[in-house]
Amino acid sequence: MDNTLLKVDNVSKRFGGVQAVGGVSLELEHGEIIGLIGANGAGKTSFFNLISGMHFPDSGTVEFDGDDITRLDTASRARCGIGRTFQVVRPFKGMTVAENVMVPLLVNDASVKTARKRAAELLEELSIGGLARKPAESLTLAQRKRVEVARALATGPKLLLLDEVLAGLNSREVIDVLPFVAKVRDRGVSILMIEHLVSAVMEVSDRILVLDHGVVISEGLPNEVVNDPKVIAAYLGKED
Ligand SMILES: Nc1ncnc2c1ncn2[C@@H]1O[C@H](COP(=O)(O)OP(=O)(O)OP(=O)(O)O)[C@@H](O)[C@H]1O
Numbered sequence: 136m137d138n139t140l141l142k143v144d145n146v147s148k149r150f151g152g153v154q155a156v157g158g159v160s161l162e163l164e165h166g167e168i169i170g171l172i173g174a175n176g177a178g179k180t181s182f183f184n185l186i187s188g189m190h191f192p193d194s195g196t197v198e199f200d201g202d203d204i205t206r207l208d209t210a211s212r213a214r215c216g217i218g219r220t221f222q223v224v225r226p227f228k229g230m231t232v233a234e235n236v237m238v239p240l241l242v243n244d245a246s247v248k249t250a251r252k253r254a255a256e257l258l259e260e261l262s263i264g265g266l267a268r269k270p271a272e273s274l275t276l277a278q279r280k281r282v283e284v285a286r287a288l289a290t291g292p293k294l295l296l297l298d299e300v301l302a303g304l305n306s307r308e309v310i311d312v313l314p315f316v317a318k319v320r321d322r323g324v325s326i327l328m329i330e331h332l333v334s335a336v337m338e339v340s341d342r343i344l345v346l347d348h349g350v351v352i353s354e355g356l357p358n359e360v361v362n363d364p365k366v367i368a369a370y371l372g373k374e375d
Contacts, residue, residue, distance in 0.1 A: 138164045140325050141294055146185050146195030147349075155181035157349040158195070161327075163294070168316070168326040170340035170357070172333055174370050178349040179329045180222075183296055186327070187219050188212040200293065218292030222299045224283045226271035232282050233258065233267040239289045254289065261285055261318065277308040281315055288319065295319060297328035301335055313339050337361060345370065 141163040148156040156178045163169050171179050184190040186197060188209040196205045199215055207215070226235050233254045240250035258264045263281050266274065274282065280300050287295055300316070301309050309332065316339050320326055330336040336343065337357035345353040345366050353363040360366055 140165045140167075140200060141186070141327070142196075142198040143186065144196045144198070146182070146192040146197065148181050148185055148190055148192050150181075154349050156185060156192070159346070159349070159351055160195075161344060163325055163327060165293075165325055166320060166323065167342065168320050168328065168340045170336035170343045171327060171329045171346065172331070172336060172343060172370065173346035176348075177346040177370075179346055180298070181349075182346065183219070183298060183327075183329060187217060187296055213290065213292070216291070216293035217296065218287040218290065218294070219296035220280075220283045220287050220298055220300060222302065224276070224279045226274070226279055226282060226286075228270075228272045230271055231267065232263075232269050232271055232274070232285075235271050235282060236285050236289050239286060243290050254285075257285055257289060260322065261288075261315065277304050277312060280304070280312060284315070284319060288322075288324065292324060294325045294327065297326060297330075299329055299331065301330055301332050309335050333361065 139162050143159065143161040145158050145160050146156055147158050159182055173179050185192050188207055191206060196203060198204065199217060204212055204215060227238060236254035236257060237250040240253055255267060258267050263285065266278060266282065284300065301312060304312060313335060316326065328336065340357055342355060343357050343360040344351055345360055347369040352369055353360050353366045
């Protein structure tokens, strides 16, 4: 049986004179976590945006769960089962954490009663039930990141795009949030995550894709990729 959930075939995107993404392909299976790494400006966010529907590719195709979604907008892709978080986490202020998680459910026509129940269940499943009644603005960054993930999971996506969910966290918080990412996958959600923190992404990813100047320079198991001389030259060597 074909276990592919997301199939990106040779997508390209140019912004004026910049080839942000130049012919990138990727196949992600059900239940898989793929880490996307690369130096600043490598094209990670642009590639993400081609998958979430924020941008359409100039060429190439995006298939999700067997359907061609290349020309679908973000809302339609969300309905198909693609959820995402954003680099800058902006919870709705003046609302509790539970209410924040209820919003996407209400937007998707759930009743208030159903949304409240579902939000409570989800926060419990993710072991952050204790935050439910807290005002969103009172949370630490690490807590806000978890709530952002819960919000993205509320509508039951099959694929979650995590955009630098570890950015800004201290090393203790990173150690706390990593099992949280694995827990999301254990609920049956596939994950594509952009991360700058290579050691962390290696720990949680099944496979890693490395972009440089809009093209894939390496792809494979985490330990293969970090030892790839092309990756060391283009990216890891510049880390410090
Ligand atoms: N909307 C846009 N308009 C013009 N140029 C853009 C746009 N989006 C991205 N670019 C350019 O495309 C290239 C890739 O950018 P992108 O943000 O995808 O890289 P990135 O790997 O996500 O970088 P970072 O790690 O800094 O977030 C960069 O040269 C960037 O300036």
